Amino acid sequence: MTSGADAVPSIVAIVAVALATLAIGTWGLRFSRTTSDFFVASRSVRPGLNASAIGGEYLSAASFLGVAGLALAFGAEMLWYPVGWTAGYLVLLVLVAAPLRRSGAYTLPDFAEARLASRRVRAACSLLVVAIGWLYLLPQFQGAGVTMTAATGAPSWVGAVVVATVVLVNVLSGGMRSITFVQAFQYWLKLTALLLPAVVMLMVWLGDGAPNPADAGGDSAAWSLPLGEGGGQGLYLTYSLIVATFLGTMGLPHVVVRFYTNPDGRAARRTTVVVLALLGLFYFLPPIYAALGRVYADGSHSDTFVLELPRLVLPGAAGELLSALVTAGAFAAFLSTSSGLSVAVAGVISQDVMRRRRTSGVTAFRLAAVVAVVVPSAAAVLSPDFGIARAVGLAFAVAASTFCPLLVLGIWWRGLTDVGALAGLGVGFACSATGVGYALGATDSSGWVDAVLSQPAAWSVPLAFATMVGTSLATRTRVPSHVGRFMVRLHTPEAVRVDRG
Amino acid sequence: MAFGRRRTHLGTEADRATFKTLHTASLASPALREGLTAVSAERSVRHLHNLLGTPAVAITDTADLLAWDGSGDHHATQCSDLARATVEHGSTRVADHREISCGQPNCPFGFAITSPLVVEEHIVGTLQVFTESATAGLVRASDEVAQWVSGQLELAELDASRTRLMEAEVRALRAQISPHFIYNSLGAIASFVRTDPDRARDLLLEFADFTRYSFRKYGEFTTLAEELKSVERYLLLEQARFGDRLAVTLRVAPEVLPVAVPFLCIQPLVENAVRHGLAEKGDGHITIVARDVSSDCLIEVEDNGAGEDPERVRRALAGDADLDSVGLGNVDVRLRSTFGDDYGLVVETAPGAGTKVIIRVPKFAPGVHA
Numbered sequence A: 001m002t003s004g005a006d007a008v009p010s011i012v013a014i015v016a017v018a019l020a021t022l023a024i025g026t027w028g029l030r031f032s033r034t035t036s037d038f039f040v041a042s043r044s045v046r047p048g049l050n051a052s053a054i055g056g057e058y059l060s061a062a063s064f065l066g067v068a069g070l071a072l073a074f075g076a077e078m079l080w081y082p083v084g085w086t087a088g089y090l091v092l093l094v095l096v097a098a099p100l101r102r103s104g105a106y107t108l109p110d111f112a113e114a115r116l117a118s119r120r121v122r123a124a125c126s127l128l129v130v131a132i133g134w135l136y137l138l139p140q141f142q143g144a145g146v147t148m149t150a151a152t153g154a155p156s157w158v159g160a161v162v163v164a165t166v167v168l169v170n171v172l173s174g175g176m177r178s179i180t181f182v183q184a185f186q187y188w189l190k191l192t193a194l195l196l197p198a199v200v201m202l203m204v205w206l207g208d209g210a211p212n213p214a215d216a217g218g219d220s221a222a223w224s225l226p227l228g229e230g231g232g233q234g235l236y237l238t239y240s241l242i243v244a245t246f247l248g249t250m251g252l253p254h255v256v257v258r259f260y261t262n263p264d265g266r267a268a269r270r271t272t273v274v275v276l277a278l279l280g281l282f283y284f285l286p287p288i289y290a291a292l293g294r295v296y297a298d299g300s301h302s303d304t305f306v307l308e309l310p311r312l313v314l315p316g317a318a319g320e321l322l323s324a325l326v327t328a329g330a331f332a333a334f335l336s337t338s339s340g341l342s343v344a345v346a347g348v349i350s351q352d353v354m355r356r357r358r359t360s361g362v363t364a365f366r367l368a369a370v371v372a373v374v375v376p377s378a379a380a381v382l383s384p385d386f387g388i389a390r391a392v393g394l395a396f397a398v399a400a401s402t403f404c405p406l407l408v409l410g411i412w413w414r415g416l417t418d419v420g421a422l423a424g425l426g427v428g429f430a431c432s433a434t435g436v437g438y439a440l441g442a443t444d445s446s447g448w449v450d451a452v453l454s455q456p457a458a459w460s461v462p463l464a465f466a467t468m469v470g471t472s473l474a475t476r477t478r479v480p481s482h483v484g485r486f487m488v489r490l491h492t493p494e495a496v497r498v499d500r501g
Numbered sequence B: 001m002a003f004g005r006r007r008t009h010l011g012t013e014a015d016r017a018t019f020k021t022l023h024t025a026s027l028a029s030p031a032l033r034e035g036l037t038a039v040s041a042e043r044s045v046r047h048l049h050n051l052l053g054t055p056a057v058a059i060t061d062t063a064d065l066l067a068w069d070g071s072g073d074h075h076a077t078q079c080s081d082l083a084r085a086t087v088e089h090g091s092t093r094v095a096d097h098r099e100i101s102c103g104q105p106n107c108p109f110g111f112a113i114t115s116p117l118v119v120e121e122h123i124v125g126t127l128q129v130f131t132e133s134a135t136a137g138l139v140r141a142s143d144e145v146a147q148w149v150s151g152q153l154e155l156a157e158l159d160a161s162r163t164r165l166m167e168a169e170v171r172a173l174r175a176q177i178s179p180h181f182i183y184n185s186l187g188a189i190a191s192f193v194r195t196d197p198d199r200a201r202d203l204l205l206e207f208a209d210f211t212r213y214s215f216r217k218y219g220e221f222t223t224l225a226e227e228l229k230s231v232e233r234y235l236l237l238e239q240a241r242f243g244d245r246l247a248v249t250l251r252v253a254p255e256v257l258p259v260a261v262p263f264l265c266i267q268p269l270v271e272n273a274v275r276h277g278l279a280e281k282g283d284g285h286i287t288i289v290a291r292d293v294s295s296d297c298l299i300e301v302e303d304n305g306a307g308e309d310p311e312r313v314r315r316a317l318a319g320d321a322d323l324d325s326v327g328l329g330n331v332d333v334r335l336r337s338t339f340g341d342d343y344g345l346v347v348e349t350a351p352g353a354g355t356k357v358i359i360r361v362p363k364f365a366p367g368v369h370a
Helices: A004-033 A047-058 A061-074 A076-102 A108-116 A119-152 A156-172 A180-207 A220-224 A232-251 A253-259 A265-283 A285-296 A305-313 A317-357 A361-382 A388-412 A418-440 A448-454 A457-474 A483-491 B002-010 B013-032 B038-052 B073-089 B136-195 B197-214 B224-245 B267-279 B310-317 B328-339
Strands: B056-061 B065-070 B093-095 B111-119 B122-131 B221-223 B246-252 B260-262 B284-293 B296-303 B346-349 B355-362
Touching: A004 A119, A004 A156, A004 A317, A047 A180, A047 A253, A047 A265, A047 A317, A061 A076, A061 A119, A061 A265, A061 A285, A061 A305, A061 A317, A061 A388, A076 A232, A076 A253, A076 A265, A076 A285, A076 A388, A076 A483, A108 A119, A108 A253, A108 A317, A108 A388, A108 A418, A108 A483, A119 A156, A119 A253, A119 A305, A119 A317, A119 A361, A119 A388, A119 A418, A156 A317, A156 A361, A180 A265, A180 A285, A180 A305, A180 A317, A232 A253, A232 A388, A232 A448, A232 A457, A253 A317, A265 A285, A285 A305, A305 A317, A317 A361, A388 A418, A388 A457, A418 A448, A418 A457, B013 B038, B013 B136, B038 B056, B038 B065, B038 B136, B056 B073, B065 B073, B073 B093, B073 B111, B073 B122, B111 B136, B122 B136, B136 B197, B136 B224, B136 B328, B197 B224, B221 B224, B224 B246, B224 B260, B224 B267, B224 B284, B246 B267, B260 B328, B260 B355, B267 B284, B267 B296, B267 B328, B267 B355, B310 B328, B310 B346, B328 B355
Parallel strands: B246 B284
Antiparallel strands: B056 B065, B056 B122, B093 B111, B111 B122, B221 B260, B284 B296, B296 B355, B346 B355
């Protein structure tokens, strides 16, 4: 890796991002909001700004580093990750965005309670939020460690500890809560950090006579095929990944929370459309890195090759500076996603666990934040690295097998009951968690058992839906009495004047 | 062994009978606590029937049958007449077979015991027990059950009047804004009509919007955005009157604007702040802050006025003392009854140190939506 003078620009970049994040978190609120101007109140968050904020919180290390690394190593089949992570918002737009906003729920447990009037379903959802949040945080911290090692040569636990500390300080000091402006800034920072080096590198590539990446080495036919290897199993893995990513987005705790900022359901839909555009723009870049990597950096198959690529394409000071820019963007990705997730997880822990014990608001939130950050960062240091994008993919599989059925059926089917929801959540979680456990302890085996267990979404999602519908039909008498009124509120456009009582 | 143990656990025969009776009664009580309607009668009559163990039980209002449970429902048509007779009679009345005869040979009913249901000294309905023989014990039991039902209905009435009281207080709050403020605002606007007609026109439109919001009839809740919009209009009108003497700082996190809050819960606090701020020193500075605190929203209204003795504020919030603060107690009660006791008003004040009122509202509470 790098050492000595080479590492200086990257270290400067990491420190700058960390300090800027802390500073904005601590003082940003005061600077951005002090005004004697009237009618600030009527300025609600515009869909464009809110969408940038969602993008900033959503685009994690997996998108920033993982996708390009996987696409370089395995080829076009891995592009299903960014396709799925974007298309998830299409499903969210069509099925969930507006009704969820109109329900008035702030978190997923809130929605479950409002829809099913059951404290037990709420508790189950809270547990799931914590589980999914931790599963998603784990690769963020691991990715930070890997990035730190690649950029500075420091041992990998340093990066995890640095990111966890910055996130914790930020959350504890009250910054980064859900400051829309800060998160929106993070999106544009990440986009610039990938876009600028990409443009420069493309020009170098054109200057070199534009060699075709597909011919650059290895099996070019396999590299360009958008399906997993191994015939039927490859097809299964691809479809399973599509199901997990398309349906998992709506169940991510830090994404759902952001929709509350929209003034109404219509604004929620508009925000989602803009998110689709912004993500589409961003995910255009990782394939470019992968293709360039095949030309210039073939052989380095890891999550960190994105950081090294500018240096390899453009030796010298310019390459070092571009690498530093990419490193800064990667750290911004770790910090923003981890902050958003930690706040969401800490919110649920403080609300549903601590408040039961009558701990007062601020203390409860701080305790919860410590728990929310320390557990996954310790796990990240202790457990072996198994690929950022794959780990995030597993979090999506759990979300798709649990919250997707709950949201889709809760919004579009009057017959859902609390018992049905509990059964479906239980089955979905048990199945997808089996997959996660298998993948975490993965051996290098192959065959159908391996395929089915390591990508469970293709069967666990339908199974969760079937359980939820079947159990609800069997317990028809338990349909909440307010379901009719609730549905009117979820589905009536704001422009229609109707009693939403 | 197992049997013996279970029996000792549940107590004697008499204990179990008592338990069973109380349990049956408790099953009927939630429905009755909603007041006397066809729905609540329908849901409770089954349990009352179990309690009395007679062939049939009916519940009526003062004229018509509401619910019937048991056999022989061809007698249901007689319920209206029996009810009217009992309302006239005023107390428990036993009708024998001459009065309720149906002519069917094996009809089990020989007697109908009709007891009035009394709420606040008015008869609101009757409990009718149909039986083969009207023993003195059964008559007394029917009477006791009717009195118990009356008690539950009285509690329902209490709940209803508590809700009505709360609604009346909100209406009073709406009315409270009007007299002084309307007079003063119109006076201020009038002073601009010649010198600055455009401003006068704008102010009049603000005034119209402000009154439309404050006097609106529907909805117990509104969004923070709506409430703050109204507060801004109010402050604009007050500034027209006081000019530079009134300075206002508004710091609102846009993330919390969609939060649902009780209607007119900030307006009264701002009115107080304006009054306190301007009363003593002559020029007031008011700060309104809305912050995003994880799953809650924090709203602070602060003035630089004379402040108040904290003990007096505490007593006023407890309802023991009168305070020169319009609606402070009302806002406190409404917040507590909506979101629970954790979400009451917090007042930070001391003589000479100004006053800061803090409201905390959860972003989501079941059943609360604007």
